[in-house]
Amino acid sequence: MDRQSVFASRVYNDPFAENEDSNSAIRALLEAFILDFRLDNVYIYRDQLRDHALLKTYFCDVNIGDLIKFNEEIAHKLVTEPAEIIPLFELALQRCTHRIVFPHDPNVKIPPHQLLLHSNAEDISIRNLDSLTISRLVRVPGIVIGASVMSSKATEVHIECRTCKHAQDLHVSGGFSGVTLPRTCGRARVPNDPTEKCPMDPYFVVHEKSKFVDQQIIKLQEAPDQVPVGELPRHVLISADRYLTNRVVPGSRCTVMGIFSIYQSKGSKNTSGAVAIRTPYLRAVGIQTDIDSTAKGQAVFSEEEEQEFLELSRRPDLYNVMTDCIAPSIYGNRDIKKAILCLLMGGSKKILPDGMKLRGDINVLMLGDPGTAKSQLLKFVQQAAPIAIYTSGKGSSAAGLTASVQRDQSTREFYLEGGAMVLADGGVVCIDEFDKMRDEDRVAIHEAMEQQTISIAKAGITTILNARTSVLAAANPIFGRYDDMKTPGENIDFQTTILSRFDMIFIVKDEHERGKDERIAKHVMGIHMGGRGMQDERAVESEIPVEKMRRYISYCKSRCAPRLSDAAAEKLSSHFVAIRKQVHASELEANARSSIPITVRQLEAIVRITESLAKLSLSPVATEEHVDEAIRLFLCSTMDAVNKGSNQGSRELNEEVARVESELKRRLAIGWSTSLASLRREMVENKGYSEAALNRALMMMQRRDTIMFRNQGAMVYRNGA
Numbered sequence: 001m002d003r004q005s006v007f008a009s010r011v012y013n014d015p016f017a018e019n020e021d022s023n024s025a026i027r028a029l030l031e032a033f034i035l036d037f038r039l040d041n042v043y044i045y046r047d048q049l050r051d052h053a054l055l056k057t058y059f060c061d062v063n064i065g066d067l068i069k070f071n072e073e074i075a076h077k078l079v080t081e082p083a084e085i086i087p088l089f090e091l092a093l094q095r096c097t098h099r100i101v102f103p104h105d106p107n108v109k110i111p112p113h114q115l116l117l118h119s120n121a122e123d124i125s126i127r128n129l130d131s132l133t134i135s136r137l138v139r140v141p142g143i144v145i146g147a148s149v150m151s152s153k154a155t156e157v158h159i160e161c162r163t164c165k166h167a168q169d170l171h172v173s174g175g176f177s178g179v180t181l182p183r184t185c186g187r188a189r190v191p192n193d194p195t196e197k198c199p200m201d202p203y204f205v206v207h208e209k210s211k212f213v214d215q216q217i218i219k220l221q222e223a224p225d226q227v228p229v230g231e232l233p234r235h236v237l238i239s240a241d242r243y244l245t246n247r248v249v250p251g252s253r254c255t256v257m258g259i260f261s262i263y264q265s266k267g268s269k270n271t272s273g274a275v276a277i278r279t280p281y282l283r284a285v286g287i288q289t290d291i292d293s294t295a296k297g298q299a300v301f302s303e304e305e306e307q308e309f310l311e312l313s314r315r316p317d318l319y320n321v322m323t324d325c326i327a328p329s330i331y332g333n334r335d336i337k338k339a340i341l342c343l344l345m346g347g348s349k350k351i352l353p354d355g356m357k358l359r360g361d362i363n364v365l366m367l368g369d370p371g372t373a374k375s376q377l378l379k380f381v382q383q384a385a386p387i388a389i390y391t392s393g394k395g396s397s398a399a400g401l402t403a404s405v406q407r408d409q410s411t412r413e414f415y416l417e418g419g420a421m422v423l424a425d426g427g428v429v430c431i432d433e434f435d436k437m438r439d440e441d442r443v444a445i446h447e448a449m450e451q452q453t454i455s456i457a458k459a460g461i462t463t464i465l466n467a468r469t470s471v472l473a474a475a476n477p478i479f480g481r482y483d484d485m486k487t488p489g490e491n492i493d494f495q496t497t498i499l500s501r502f503d504m505i506f507i508v509k510d511e512h513e514r515g516k517d518e519r520i521a522k523h524v525m526g527i528h529m530g531g532r533g534m535q536d537e538r539a540v541e542s543e544i545p546v547e548k549m550r551r552y553i554s555y556c557k558s559r560c561a562p563r564l565s566d567a568a569a570e571k572l573s574s575h576f577v578a579i580r581k582q583v584h585a586s587e588l589e590a591n592a593r594s595s596i597p598i599t600v601r602q603l604e605a606i607v608r609i610t611e612s613l614a615k616l617s618l619s620p621v622a623t624e625e626h627v628d629e630a631i632r633l634f635l636c637s638t639m640d641a642v643n644k645g646s647n648q649g650s651r652e653l654n655e656e657v658a659r660v661e662s663e664l665k666r667r668l669a670i671g672w673s674t675s676l677a678s679l680r681r682e683m684v685e686n687k688g689y690s691e692a693a694l695n696r697a698l699m700m701m702q703r704r705d706t707i708m709f710r711n712q713g714a715m716v717y718r719n720g721a
Contacts, residue, residue, distance in 0.1 A: 023088060026074065030092035033070045034060070035099070046100060049093065053101045058111050059243045060093050061286070064119035079137045082259045086285065089115045114242045117257050117286040126222050126234045129280065133260045140282065141226075141255045144248045145235065146219035146417050148408065153241060154179070158209035161185045161202045164195070181205075216245040220256060220282075224389050224423065240284040247287045250403075251422040251465060253387075254289040258282035301555060309555050312544075313618040319629075322616065325544045327380040330373045331523040332516075335636050339364050339504045340377065342633070343428065343470050344385055344553050345615045347608030348561040359452050360561075361470040362608050363501060365434070367492060367641075368508025369481045374474035378430040381472055384546050386554045387427025389420045393437040393475075396420070398444035401429075402454045403465055414459050421448045421467040434475035435493055442498060445471070449501040450601075473502075482509050488595045488641055500597045503605030504637040562614035564607065568627045572610070575631055576603040583642060596642045605638075606630050653693060660689050660697040665706075665718075673710065673717040 034045045049060055067075040078085045093113035102108045123141045124133065157170045157179055166187040172179045185198035221235040238256055240247070248254050262278035301309075312318065319338075326337040342362055349360035366374045382388040391401070402419045420429055434442075448454050448467040455464045477483070477491040488507075492499070499505065544552070564572070583598045609630035614622035660683065667682075668674065683689045698716070701707045708717045 026077075026085065027088045027092045027095075029071060029074055030089050031096055033067060033074075034092060034096045037066055037070050039066075046096075049097050050100050053097050053110075057243065058094075058097070059114040059116055061116040061118065062089075064117055064121065081135075082137045082285070083135060086115055086259075114244075115285065116243065118288055119257065123255065125226060126220070126236050127231075129236065129260055134262060134280075136260060137257065137285070138260050138282070139255060139257050140220065140236070141223065141253075142220040142235075143223050143253050143423055144218055144250050145221045145423070146250055146406065146415050147248060148217040148415055149413070150214050150216050150245055152212040153215040154210050154212050156211040158206045159203040160206050161187065161198055162204060163198045163202055166198075167206075213242050214245045215239065215241045218248060218256075218284075219417075220254075223253065225387075237279075237281040238284050239281055240287065244284050244287055248289055249465075250416055250418040251425045252289055254287055256282060256284055257286035257288075258284045301551075305551070306555070309552055310618070312552060313556075313616075318617060319613070321543050322549070325546075325549055326384070327373075327377055329527055330376055330380075331520050333373070333377070333508070335633065336366060336377065336506050336508070339506065339633060339637060340381060340472070341616070342609050342612040343472060344381070345556060345612040346470060347611035348563065348615075349468075357452070358604070359450065359468070360608060360611070361452070361468060362503045362605070362612060363449055363471040364473070365499075365502040365505045366472075366474045366508055367477060367482075367505060369510040370476060372508040372510055374508065375432050378432055378472060378474055381428055382430055384550055384553070385428040386550055386557075387424055388430060389424040389427070390430045390432070391420050393431060393433035393435065396431070396437065396441065398441040401441065402444050402448065402467070403456055405456070405458045405461055414461055416456065416461060416463065416465070418465060421445065421454060421469055422465050424469045425466050426468055428470045428472055431471060431473045434473040435477075442494075446497060446501065449498075471502075482507060492595060496595065496597045499595070500599050500601050502638075503602075503608060504633065505596060505641045506637045507641045556615050556618060560615045560618050560620065562611045562620055562622045564610065564622045564627075565624075568610065568622055568624050571624055571627050572603070572606060572631075575627075576606070579639065586642075594642055596638060598638075598642065602634070602638065606634050609633055653690075653696070656689060656693040657697045657700070660693050661701060663687070663689075664697060664701065668707070668716070668718040670718050673715050676709075676714055676716055679716055 034049065035043070037043070037045055044066075045060060045062065052059060064075060064078070067078065074085075078089070090113050093115060094110050097113065098106075098108065098110050101110075117137070119139060121139050124138050126140060126142060129138065129140070154172050157172060158167065159170060159181060160167045164185065164187055166185055168186060170179055170181075181201070181203045183200055185202045187198070216239075218238040218240055219235055220238050222233045224233065227233045238258060259282065260280065261283050262280050264278055315321065319341075322341055323334060323337045326340055339362075343364050346362060347360040350358040352358070366377070368374065378390060382390040400419050401421050403422055404417050404419065405414050406417050407414055431437075448469070449471055452466070452468045453464045454467045456462065475494075478493045479491070482491055579598055579602075583594055587594055606627075610622045610626045613626040613629055614620075619626075663683070664679075667679075680691070680694060683694050684691050698707065702709065706718065708719050709715070710717050
C-alpha cells in the first residue's frame, strides 16, 4: 500500500457463501478447530483423537463451548442446522485422525467417526419441546424409564436386480425413517438391446454386502421433581446409535444432547386426516450421565462452596442446628427429626472381599396417631433430599413401586419400566399411609429394603435392577389411634419380616397434657398469623436454607464414608448383647415373642446411624460419642416401641382381665357404688381371680369412663355402660 500501486483485496469473504466450496470451507474450519484448539498448551481434541484411535474407538467428544470460543458463527450454524454440519464434522474428524495417526501413508482406510457433543447450555424440559425446536440441537434432562435391546440399523443397503443382476448401493438417512427400493431397474440401456426390460419391483436386498450400525431406542421421562402438580410426566423417544448405545439403564438420570426430529409412526400411517401428523423423537448426539450414583444431586462443587461446607462441618453445634432446620414449622418431635437427618445422610455402603454388599441406607418408620404431622415431615424430606419420590400407600401398586414389564407398540417386544424405588436410586422414597397398602404390594419392597435390588422374572425377562434407596414410611396403628392397653403386636399390623428391616421405629402418640397442648396451640397460631411459630418461647428460623442443606447433604455423601473406631465397635457390640438379653428376659416374663424383633439387622442399624452422625461432621472415623448418640436414638425409637408392650402382661392375664371386667359389669349396675375392699374380697378370695387382673380391669374401666373412684379411691361408682 505504501508503493503507490493498485491494491486489490476481497471485501466480502464469507466461508458460508452458497457455492460449491462452502462445505469444504466449513470442513477445513472444523479440521483447524480439531487440530489447533488448545487449553493451556494442551491440544485436547488432537490428543483425544490419538488416544481413541489407538484403542480403535473412533469417536470424539466435543464441548460446544470450545467451538464457540474458536468460531462463533460455525458453532451457531451447528446448533441451528445440525443435520448439515454434523456429517461434515465427522468427515473432518476422520481426516484429522488420518493426519495424526498415519501422516505419511495416504492409502490407509480409516473407519467413519462419530461426533459426540456436550455443552453447558440451558436445558429444555421435555414439555417445552415444540415445533420451533424441530431439527435444532437441544439439551434435554430426564430419567431413563426404558431402554430397548440393541438392534442393527442399515446405513447403506446393497440391492440387486433379480433378472439382470444389476447392483447398486442406497444410502439410508438417520433416525426412524426407512428406505424405499426403486420400482424399476436402473440398468443403463444400450440402444437396440435385444434383452427385454426388467419387470416392476425387481430389486432385493443383499444383507451380506450392506453396512450396519448399532442402534438403541431409549425412553426418557421428566424427572419426578420437575413435573408440575396435577400433570402426568411426559416422555420422549431417543434414538441412540454406535458409541452411544448401552450407556444408560432404566433408573439412571442423564442429560441428552440431540437433534429434535420427527418421524411417521406406524400407527398413524393409514389413518385418514393424519397425513401430516408426525411423532417427535430425539436423535442423540451426546448422553451425559451422573457418574457418581451416591451424589446424584449436583456432583460439581465450586471451591468457595467447598470452603463454606468445610467451615460448616467444623461447627460444634451443627447436629442441633441441622435438626432445627428440618421442618422448622413443626413443633417438637426432635428425636424423629434427628432420625430423619441420619436418614438423609446415610451410613457407609460396604462391598466385602467375597462380593457381598452391605447397605448404607437407613430406613425409618413413623407409626402413630393422626394429626401428629407425619405426612408433613415426609413432604419436607421430599424437598430436602437430593433425590426423593413421594408416594401414598393406597395409590401404589407392587409394579408401581418396583418395576413393570411393558410391551413396545412398534416392535411388540417386552421391555422393563422402572417404578418409584428404581427411579429414586441413590435417594429417598417417602411412603405415606404405609398401613393402607395391600399385603402383596408391601411384600414387593422387602427385597428392595434389605438387598437394595429388585429382581424381576416376568414374561421371559429375568433381571435385577438397582434400588439403593432409603425408605421413610408413615403409618397408623390398627385402630386408627395407638391403644396403650394393648401390646405393640396388637397395635401394629405389620409382619416382623418388614419391621426388622426398619432401622428406627418411632411410635408417635398424641398425648393429652395441658402444658404441651398450650405450647402447640401457641406455635400453630403463630404460624397461621405470621408464618413463624413459637418453639421454646422464641421465633423459629431455619439457620440453613433447604437448598443449602440439600447441597451439603450431597457434598457429605460424595466426600465421606466413615468407619468405626475399635473402641466404638467394642462399645456397640457389648451394648447389642445387653439389649438382646433384656428383650429375651421380657419375652420370657410375658410368655410371648416380641412383635418388634431385635436381630443382627438392628446391630447393623446402630452401626449405620453411627456412621451417618460421623458423616454429618465430615469425620472419617466414628468415635464413641457418635456411638452414644446412635444408641440413644435407637433406645428412644425401636427399643421404646419394644418396651411399650413389656408391662401389658401375657395372653392368659389379658383373658382373665376380660372375664373380671364382664363379672364387674354384672355385679355393678349403672348408678350403683360399692366399696373397693368388699369388691376385692369378693373377686379375689371368693371367686379366685388374681389381684393383678382385678387392678388391671379396674384401671381399664376407669380409662373408659365406665367406673369412677370416690372417697379417695375407697368407693367404686358405675357411671356408664
